[in-house]
Amino acid sequence: MDRLAPLPTVIPLVAAALAMLAHRSRWLQRTIAHLALTAALSFAVALLVHADREGPAVARLGGWSASIGISYVVDRLSGLLLVVALFTLLAVLVFAEGQRSKGAESPVFHPVYLVLAAGTGAAFSTGDLFHMFVAYEVLLIASYVLLTLDGTPAQVRTGTTYAVVNTIESLVLVMAVALVYASTGTLSMAELPARLAELNDGVRTGLQLLLLVAFGLKAAVFPLFFWLPDSYPAARSPITAVFAGLLTKVGVYSILRTQTLLFADANRTLLLWVAGLTMVVGVLGAIAQNEVKRILSFHIVSQIGYMILGIAIGGPAAIAATIFFLLHQIPIKSSLFLVEGMIEHSTGTSSLDRLSGLVHRSGLLGALFLLPALSLAGIPPFSGFVAKLGIVTSGLAAGERVAVALAIGCSLLTLVSMAKIWLGAFWGPATEPVLRPAGAAPDPSAAWRWPAAMLGSTVAVVLAGLALAVFAGPLYALCERAAADIADVDAYVRTVLRR
Amino acid sequence: MSLALVLLVAALFACGVYSMLHRSLTRIIVGVVLIGNGVNLLIVVAGSRPGRPPIVGALDGATDAIPQALVLTAIVIGFAVQAFLLALAWRSWALDGDDEVEDDLEDRRLAMDRRRQIRIAEAQAREDHARWLVRDASRPSTHELDGRDEIERGDL
Numbered sequence: 001m002d003r004l005a006p007l008p009t010v011i012p013l014v015a016a017a018l019a020m021l022a023h024r025s026r027w028l029q030r031t032i033a034h035l036a037l038t039a040a041l042s043f044a045v046a047l048l049v050h051a052d053r054e055g056p057a058v059a060r061l062g063g064w065s066a067s068i069g070i071s072y073v074v075d076r077l078s079g080l081l082l083v084v085a086l087f088t089l090l091a092v093l094v095f096a097e098g099q100r101s102k103g104a105e106s107p108v109f110h111p112v113y114l115v116l117a118a119g120t121g122a123a124f125s126t127g128d129l130f131h132m133f134v135a136y137e138v139l140l141i142a143s144y145v146l147l148t149l150d151g152t153p154a155q156v157r158t159g160t161t162y163a164v165v166n167t168i169e170s171l172v173l174v175m176a177v178a179l180v181y182a183s184t185g186t187l188s189m190a191e192l193p194a195r196l197a198e199l200n201d202g203v204r205t206g207l208q209l210l211l212l213v214a215f216g217l218k219a220a221v222f223p224l225f226f227w228l229p230d231s232y233p234a235a236r237s238p239i240t241a242v243f244a245g246l247l248t249k250v251g252v253y254s255i256l257r258t259q260t261l262l263f264a265d266a267n268r269t270l271l272l273w274v275a276g277l278t279m280v281v282g283v284l285g286a287i288a289q290n291e292v293k294r295i296l297s298f299h300i301v302s303q304i305g306y307m308i309l310g311i312a313i314g315g316p317a318a319i320a321a322t323i324f325f326l327l328h329q330i331p332i333k334s335s336l337f338l339v340e341g342m343i344e345h346s347t348g349t350s351s352l353d354r355l356s357g358l359v360h361r362s363g364l365l366g367a368l369f370l371l372p373a374l375s376l377a378g379i380p381p382f383s384g385f386v387a388k389l390g391i392v393t394s395g396l397a398a399g400e401r402v403a404v405a406l407a408i409g410c411s412l413l414t415l416v417s418m419a420k421i422w423l424g425a426f427w428g429p430a431t432e433p434v435l436r437p438a439g440a441a442p443d444p445s446a447a448w449r450w451p452a453a454m455l456g457s458t459v460a461v462v463l464a465g466l467a468l469a470v471f472a473g474p475l476y477a478l479c480e481r482a483a484a485d486i487a488d489v490d491a492y493v494r495t496v497l498r499r
Numbered sequence: 500m501s502l503a504l505v506l507l508v509a510a511l512f513a514c515g516v517y518s519m520l521h522r523s524l525t526r527i528i529v530g531v532v533l534i535g536n537g538v539n540l541l542i543v544v545a546g547s548r549p550g551r552p553p554i555v556g557a558l559d560g561a562t563d564a565i566p567q568a569l570v571l572t573a574i575v576i577g578f579a580v581q582a583f584l585l586a587l588a589w590r591s592w593a594l595d596g597d598d599e600v601e602d603d604l605e606d607r608r609l610a611m612d613r614r615r616q617i618r619i620a621e622a623q624a625r626e627d628h629a630r631w632l633v634r635d636a637s638r639p640s641t642h643e644l645d646g647r648d649e650i651e652r653g654d655l
Contacts, residue, residue: 068565130569137576144583153594157601160524160587164600167531167580168519174573175538181566182545353620 098453237341
């Protein structure tokens with residue numbers, strides 16, 4: 001089983017090359033992409049089950065020892081994230097193909113999408129700091145291409161901001177990696193805890209902050225979030241859905257991994273401030289917006305704050321809640337953007353000024369929006385409630401009253417802005433579609449019938465979000481075991497270095 | 500560790516940051532290239548001591564090979580990113596006639612007073628309607644450009 005650890009990364013990467021070769025046949029590309037993501041997903045599930053029953057799977061690439069070479073480590077946390085991420089990637093791929101947009105019909109779409117999947121897989125499962133930088137680059141370059149796939153003026157404008165900001169993030173990251181190597185002589189995440197502990201406090205804090213800035217830019221925490229609400233809405237809805245679900249969460253995962261594994265004893269006051277400000281600024285930004293995509297984009301930022309709060313509180317209970325929050329955010333955020341894609345498919349707009357009465361046109365659309373929206377706001381019995389309850393109780397146990405009060409207040413404001421979308425777009429008198437999609441039938445009611453693939457994949461992601469609430473008991477127990485893994489740094493070091 | 504190299508790293512960073520603070524995308528790319536080279540040099544300078552090349556069998560007093568492997572990877576990645584940024588700058592020039600990095604229109608629209616927002620929304624609706632009449636949805640959207648004109652005419 002150990003040797004299988006890189007497979008969720010390698011399969012999409014090889015498939016990307018095959019799909020590139022098959023650029024003449026869209027049908028062949030589709031088949032390759034679906035087979036690859038399904039295979040990667042099944043291996044991820046197998047690895048998760050293995051990690052839960054028998055401990056982490058550790059693969060050493062090229063047979064080098066773990067202290068020199070690159071190792072892939074899939075423990076419970078990595079396994080959980082791989083499964084949820086690959087499931088979301090697969091569902092969004094089905095949606096994008098069902099939509100038959102110009103972007104999804106382009107010959108580079110499938111290869112680049114598979115490269116994005118490979119980069120995500122590598123970032124979630126690598127046990128080497130420099131390899132994490134490479135994984136970031138792989139998924140970032142793929143995301144640059146996906147964001148600007150249509151080449152419209154809006155996409156080029158926002159793609160520029162996005163690409164430049166993320167390139168700077170990569171430079172900070174590689175600088176941090178270089179300094180870590182210079183001061184410790186290793187990049188293996190299993191060897192680093194002991195070596196970092198030998199450094200003096202100033203150097204260690206400097207390295208910690210550099211890594212935090214690099215990953216914080218990717219995770220879009222305050223004050224490094226400014227690029228996100230500007231750039232994400234410009235892409236096509238399925239692309240935004242996968243970015244919203246995955247990319248920032250890769251940043252959060254990296255913060256979680258490095259802060260708990262490498263800097264376990266560090267002071268977390270800074271993170272606490274960052275978390276509080278991220279929550280408040282994100283949600284206030286969302287309330288000010290007037291377009292569905294932009295409201296949802298600001299909510300990505302706001303929800304990141306909760307996860308950073310969990311990391312800042314620290315301790316197994318808070319980390320378990322953070323992991324559950326991560327798992328809950330990926331499908332919930334993606335499904336909200338997919339629903340937005342369905343709205344745009346039917347009406348040609350996502351501006352609240354021009355939408356009205358959608359629920360009279362399609363009750364199903366209303367339900368598909370309402371369920372994840374309530375979950376996002378943290379209304380019981382949805383998964384968002386379970387995740388937020390975990391963070392709030394662990395925060396109270398740690399005595400962080402102000403941060404907990406902020407978290408609850410932001411939850412209410414989230415509900416306010418979800419209600420804003422609901423009042424603006426779903427209630428009110430039903431209006432005609434503002435702009436019909438290209439080649440639409442003259443019959444107005446046809447605009448409200450979506451291709452089966454679009455509808456099916458959205459329903460699947462929404463149901464996955466609901467399943468997180470239905471199976472919250474066993475899943476939360478798994479998250480607690482994953483958090484216990486993380487708290488036990490020595491066990492991680494022993495597993496990766498021996499064998 | 501050579502002082503000249505350290506100073507060179509500092510100079511590359513300084514020039515890169517200065518260049519990045521401009522609005523023209525080409526200058527920003529020049530900044531990215533300069534800082535990228537500065538970071539690559541930093542890896543070499545900070546990561547290893549000077550020594551003989553690490554050839555198999557002659558490892559006595561050899562330099563550490565890992566930073567060099569890291570730099571090679573970083574150079575290749577930087578090359579790809581810079582090529583993509585140049586392509587973006589070209590596309591931006593082809594669309595607009597310049598490569599200025601522009602402001603976020605939606606932010607400025609939100610900062611405007613409500614009446615002007617409504618006027619722009621109406622202009623968009625009219626144009627969308629006209630587009631719907633000619634049934635040419637494949638044409639790239641232009642209402643963003645119109646909206647920008649409107650915003651730039653009004654003083655904020």
